[in-house]
Structure formats: structure tokens, C-alpha cells
Amino acid sequence: MSALLEVDSLSVVFGGSPAVDDVSFRLRTGESVALVGGSGAGKSTVARAIAGLVSATSGRIVFDDVDLTTASTRAGRTLRRGMHLVFQDPYASLPPGMRVGDIVAEPMVIHRIGDRTARRDSVLDALASVRLTPAADFVDRYQHELSGGQRQRVAFARALVTRPRLLLADEPTSGLDASLRVEIVDLMSDLARTQDLAVLHITHDLALAARSCDAVMVMQDGVVVETGSSTEVLTNPSHRYTAALVAAATGAQ
Numbered sequence: 001m002s003a004l005l006e007v008d009s010l011s012v013v014f015g016g017s018p019a020v021d022d023v024s025f026r027l028r029t030g031e032s033v034a035l036v037g038g039s040g041a042g043k044s045t046v047a048r049a050i051a052g053l054v055s056a057t058s059g060r061i062v063f064d065d066v067d068l069t070t071a072s073t074r075a076g077r078t079l080r081r082g083m084h085l086v087f088q089d090p091y092a093s094l095p096p097g098m099r100v101g102d103i104v105a106e107p108m109v110i111h112r113i114g115d116r117t118a119r120r121d122s123v124l125d126a127l128a129s130v131r132l133t134p135a136a137d138f139v140d141r142y143q144h145e146l147s148g149g150q151r152q153r154v155a156f157a158r159a160l161v162t163r164p165r166l167l168l169a170d171e172p173t174s175g176l177d178a179s180l181r182v183e184i185v186d187l188m189s190d191l192a193r194t195q196d197l198a199v200l201h202i203t204h205d206l207a208l209a210a211r212s213c214d215a216v217m218v219m220q221d222g223v224v225v226e227t228g229s230s231t232e233v234l235t236n237p238s239h240r241y242t243a244a245l246v247a248a249a250t251g252a253q
């Protein structure tokens with residue numbers, strides 16, 4: 001089966017300095033891959049380039065067999081409806097003062113998908129899939145009535161409601177307590193398997209990445225320095241930087 005997403009020699013240069021330098025990888029449906037690295041490594045820029053929020057300086061981003069770097073703006077926008085970005089901070093990324101049902105329904109409203117009844121059904125499905133149950137109890141709540149973990153689940157429900165095929169999760173757990181982080185990454189790997197989703201999970205936490213993802217890519221200074229299965233990377237890191245991350249991750253547990 002061909003990959004859902006193929007990133008091929010992607011480079012993004014900001015004002016003369018490369019933030020992302022010749023990055024290549026593939027992502028298949030049902031697969032979740034972690035992009036791990038320290039602050040400033042270029043992780044968010046990779047996700048933003050895929051989502052079309054920054055332009056690729058060179059390279060190709062092929063989604064569903066279409067090269068997004070050469071597709072028209074209109075075609076690119078339509079194709080990118082098949083992907084959704086979840087950000088770090090659910091407090092900042094969810095619209096304030098709205099009820100959960102409306103927050104989750106909003107992407108459907110924006111993309112004019114379904115009528116009221118269809119939207120309500122999709123909202124209930126999405127809430128159930130992130131295990132905010134009974135879903136009907138959450139629909140009328142306000143986000144300030146929710147815990148941090150519940151808010152991030154709402155953010156995922158909102159991401160899933162339009163049935164995207166690719167989820168780009170940029171440090172979705174860094175605002176959460178350690179126990180909730182594990183819950184959220186486990187949820188993401190479940191979603192990849194059960195919802196026919198490909199997941200790119202961006203994190204600085206190698207232990208967390210290895211727990212939930214099939215494969216890990218380690219990024220440093222714009223470059224992917226190591227790629228491998230989660231077990232391989234954790235037990236037998238080949239790059240010095242990865243070894244340092246492994247030592248930090250295992251030392252911290």
C-alpha cells in the first residue's frame with residue numbers, strides 16, 4: 001500500500017537560515033510516528049509545512065498521491081481538509097466561551113459539512129471516540145468546567161469530527177501532568193488503529209514517543225539524525241544525540 005503522506009527532501013529556510021533541512025519520511029494509514037527533538041529542532045516547522053501554514057523552500061509533500069507543493073492553492077486547501085493539527089495548549093487553541101458541542105462541531109460548520117442532525121451525531125461520535133462519555137453529558141458543558149485532560153480530549157474530538165486521515169499533533173501533552181500525558185498518547189495510538197488515521201506525534205519526550213508510536217524520528221538542528229522502530233531507537237540508539245535523549249528519558253523514570 002502506498003503511503004498516505006510522503007515527505008521528500010523537505011527544506012524550509014527562514015531568512016537565510018534553514019529550520020528544516022532535507023527531511024524525508026513516509027506515513028501510512030493506521031501508523032503513528034513520533035518526531036522527537038529539543039526546542040528549535042524544526043519539529044513544528046515540519047508540521048506547519050505539511051499543513052500549509054509555512055511554504056516549503058524545496059522538496060515535496062505528497063498527500064494522498066498529490067504533491068501539495070505544486071498543487072493549486074484551492075486544490076491544496078481541499079486536500080488539507082483531510083488533515084488536522086492539534087496544538088500544545090488546549091487553553092489557547094480552543095475558542096473560549098463556547099459549549100463543548102459547539103467547539104467540536106465548529107470544523108463541520110466551517111467546512112459546511114452535514115445538517116444540524118448529522119453534526120450532532122458526528123459530535124457525539126467524536127466525543128465517544130476520545131472517551132468523553134457519556135458524550136451527551138459533555139455537549140452542553142463549557143470548557144472552563146473541564147479539567148486539562150478533558151480539554152485536550154475536546155481538542156482531539158474537534159480534530160476528529162471531520163474524519164481527517166492525518167492527525168498532526170504538535171506537543172499535545174506538554175501542558176498536562178505526567179499521568180494525563182500517558183493517557184493522551186495511549187488515546188492517540190488507539191485512534192490511529194481504530195479510526196484509520198495516520199498520526200504524526202511531535203514531542204520532546206522520547207520515552208512518551210516510544211510508548212505510543214510505531215516509529216521514531218529524532219531531529220536535531222533541522223536534520224533527522226535517526227529513524228527506527230521505537231524499540232530499536234530506545235534500546236540501540238545509533239546517534240550520539242539520540243543516546244543522550246535515551247539516557248535522559250530512562251534516567252528520568
Ligand SMILES: Nc1ncnc2c1ncn2[C@@H]1O[C@H](COP(=O)(O)OP(=O)(O)O)[C@@H](O)[C@H]1O
Binds near residue numbers: 018039040041043045
Ligand atoms: N515563522 C518563522 N520565522 C522565522 N523563524 C522561524 C519561524 N518559525 C520557526 N522559526 C525558527 O526555525 C527553527 C525551528 O523552529 P521550530 O520548528 O519551531 O522548532 P521546534 O518545534 O522543534 O521547537 C527555530 O530556530 C525557530 O526560531
Ligand SMILES: [Mg+2]
Binds near residue numbers: 043044045170
Ligand atoms: Mg515546536
